[in-house]
Amino acid sequence: xxxxxxxxxxxxxxxxxxxxxxxxxxxxxxxxxxxxxxxxxxxxxxxxxxxxxxxxxxxxxxxxxxxxxxxxxxxxxxxxxxxxxxxxxxxxxxxxxxxxxxxxxxxxxxxxxxxxxxxxxxxxxxxxxxxxxxxxxxxxxxxxxxxxxxxxxxxxxxxxxxxxxxxxxxxxxxxxxxxxxxxxxxxxxxxxxxxxxxxxxxxxxxxxxxxxxxxxxxxxxxxxxxxxxxxxxxxxxxxxxxxxxxxxxxxxxxxxxxxxxxxxxxxxxxxxxxxxxx
Numbered sequence: 001x002x003x004x005x006x007x008x009x010x011x012x013x014x015x016x017x018x019x020x021x022x023x024x025x026x027x028x029x030x031x032x033x034x035x036x037x038x039x040x041x042x043x044x045x046x047x048x049x050x051x052x053x054x055x056x057x058x059x060x061x062x063x064x065x066x067x068x069x070x071x072x073x074x075x076x077x078x079x080x081x082x083x084x085x086x087x088x089x090x091x092x093x094x095x096x097x098x099x100x101x102x103x104x105x106x107x108x109x110x111x112x113x114x115x116x117x118x119x120x121x122x123x124x125x126x127x128x129x130x131x132x133x134x135x136x137x138x139x140x141x142x143x144x145x146x147x148x149x150x151x152x153x154x155x156x157x158x159x160x161x162x163x164x165x166x167x168x169x170x171x172x173x174x175x176x177x178x179x180x181x182x183x184x185x186x187x188x189x190x191x192x193x194x195x196x197x198x199x200x201x202x203x204x205x206x207x208x209x210x211x212x213x214x215x216x217x218x219x220x221x222x223x224x225x226x227x228x229x230x231x232x233x234x235x236x237x238x239x240x241x242x243x244x245x246x247x248x249x250x251x252x253x254x255x256x257x258x259x260x261x262x263x264x265x266x267x268x269x270x271x272x273x274x275x276x277x278x
């Protein structure tokens with residue numbers, strides 16, 4: 001039977017965020033391999049806790065017995081890193097009057113420019129344990145990013161009482177424990193932002209939540225990986241490479257950057273049913 005052959009010679013144009021302004025976005029760079037839980041400041045490079053609670057830095061370099069390794073960690077939880085060998089994990093909700101919350105912060109590599117549009121985001125996965133003594137009991141919806149012009153620190157381990165400039169909508173619960181969920185926002189800069197803080201900025205008694213397991217931890221704890229801040233109003237054209245011949249039913253990856261947050265458009269669009277498939 002004759003096979004149908006396609007020759008690809010399109011240019012791919014994408015909305016290019018030339019540079020991710022978040023240093024160490026996937027937590028790969030570290031000062032010291034973690035040896036246990038509640039280790040963050042001074043372990044992962046450039047990131048820090050925004051209050052006195054302690055997020056966890058998890059890395060494949062750690063022994064499984066420390067509960068700080070990847071993918072096995074937190075006394076019975078499992079998740080592969082979305083990128084590389086590391087990620088962080090932080091508590092976003094505690095039930096029954098527990099207002100302890102954890103936040104992660106970083107200084108961007110450049111100050112945001114006045115009236116310029118940026119795409120800000122990260123990937124989350126809800127922790128899920130192998131018995132009732134591990135993993136999250138709840139999932140929450142409103143995850144936010146607070147932008148400041150200087151390093152921000154709240155001298156308590158509780159909810160930081162500020163209004164984040166961007167926040168995911170109410171009712172959209174981050175409940176997937178198998179896959180990484182994208183949380184992203186468009187933001188028009190005021191022109192002096194240099195630092196970001198990520199977390200749940202609602203007090204526990206006003207945090208929307210749904211129960212997702214029978215865990216007796218009574219918390220909502222999330223893995224986080226691949227944090228990004230990109231300028232969104234710059235379009236570049238990327239050459240997809242030399243002409244490529246493939247057979248019907250085959251697929252090939254061409255001309256696509258590995259960074260997060262891109263949108264795509266194939267040119268010329270004549271004859272295409274969808275010119276935005278990336």
